[in-house]
Amino acid sequence: MFKKILQSLSKSQTAKTEAPKQAAVTAPTKAAQATSGVLNQIAKPATTPDKPKTPEELCEITPKMSKDQIQAQLKLLYRRYNRSASSLDSKIRSEADQMLTAIVTVREKNFGEI
Secondary structure: OOHHHHHHHHHHHHHHHOOOOOOOOOOOOHHHHHHHHHHHHHOOOOOOOOOOOOHHHHOOOOOOOOHHHHHHHHHHHHHHHHHHOOOOOHHHHHHHHHHHHHHHHHHHHHHOOO
16 A cells, blocks of 8 residues: 555655766677667558656646645545455456556655655
8 A cells, every 4th residue: 555655755755875887888789789770670660659748647637736736636646556456367457557657746746765
């Protein structure tokens, strides 16, 4: 139940204590470049996939909404998807996990760190 909140708290604590690390960028090998060139020529999708929705879009939050409306919407969504997070169906569980992550992200953005 409190998994997402604990993850958010631990994330905010580690961000305060550790300096951001930059990932090292490695150059692709010639074999990888040749393989990717072949794959690009062979596998071209007929339609482009939809871009992933932002957390605000997932939670149906609009810029016109007041803080009280946002809080009520997040409360409703949390109740709904927190129940689904313990489902036996893996598809429902993964969707609930994605939504709970979006809810925490929107909450932190609008109301500050937990």
